[in-house]
Amino acid sequence: MGVETERKFLLADSSWRQEVTHTLRLRQGFLSTDLDRVVRVRLIDGESGYLTVKGRRVEHRRHEFEYPIPGEDAAFMLDELCIQPVIAKRRHVLGERSPGEWIVDEFEAENEGLIVCEVEYEEGDVFELPEWMGEDVSADDRYANSSLQRSPFTTW
Template identity: 35%
Template structure:
């Protein structure tokens, strides 16, 4: 399956009042190589293993495969992950036929808030909420796998 998404920084917390759902996420990476990542994620009471391929030239699309696994197995696999973990709360905000996923990061990435929108094609047009800031699609620094290696707290601001 090909995932097509765009990423943006978020400029205010107004999205929280527009959210129809939120969930806690903890995840780690068995492999964080930019050409292929293997992620273990626990989201609320479910767990997943996800493999993602290298991004396209535009940074908008890449291969993604995901399978639900038992939470107990995910907890064991998290112990094998590379150093660094992602802790965040994900908020879902509807925008016409699309849904924004807004991730508020904690731990080593405290202060970072990123919105993602999954599209059906790279040409899709969508309404941009007023809390949406600079686009960072294709910027590897904002990939969760890279935030484990070089957390936001270490960035020069």
């Protein structure tokens, strides 16, 4: 059974940019934004599609199931089936950080100006926060992507 353990942070400055190894363009939308069962469609770089089902977050963990789907199917779902507007963002992958996967999402359009770092790790992992890391917003549901679809950052 898939379990995601993740923390989300605001950023104190832009020095994280020195650690970027590559950047992806993401479009993602939601078939359900219920906090108990989020159903997300994602298209990466206009080619790779994914369908993801997530359960309610309890502390830093939640159940997550992700499946690849054809990019054309993802694009259709984003345009025709997902709740509008969909979220657009640039995902910057950071290298040389451990444990886990470190990414910075730089939002566009209705969420322009919001930049967050997500650290996905295994339960029990200990990691040191870099100086560029700001406030931990993991428990603030406003920063959940499904919440940003309903209440975009630019409207706060």
